[in-house]
Amino acid sequence: MTTYIVLVTWTEQGMKSVRESPRRLDAAKALLQEMGGSFQGFYLTMGAYDLVAICEAPDDAVAARFSLTLGAQGYVKTCTLKAFPEDAYREIIRSLG
Structure with a gap:
């Protein structure tokens, strides 16, 4: 599974029905679970983003479909980041030569 960090802001509609x-x-x-993924963490945050979710999904297409489905409902806007774990980070840096 691949890890994704989903940065979320409420839209005006989302705030009206917070x-x-x-x-x-x-x-x-439930939606992400139906797509084969899961939430690993969820946080209410202060600053540029209202919420942060740490999610796992089988691939980028599932992560994109999940974020697009959330956004299409009109309550939130998302910014999804693909996250590389430490082992992958180290391998990527080693491969620089």
Whole structure:
């Protein structure tokens, strides 16, 4: 599985219905699980992003489909980052020569 960091901001529509956000989070977790992935962590944050999720998905296409599905609902905007674990980081740096 590949790890993705999903940076989330609420849209105006999302803020107007912020009290429903926990229900939408549960639905997002179920959706990602149906797609073969899972949430590894979830945080309410302060700063440029309102929420941060650490997710795993089988591949980039699943991660993209998940983020696009969330965005299409109109409550959030996402920025999805593919994350390389430390072992992969070290191998990438070693390969620089």
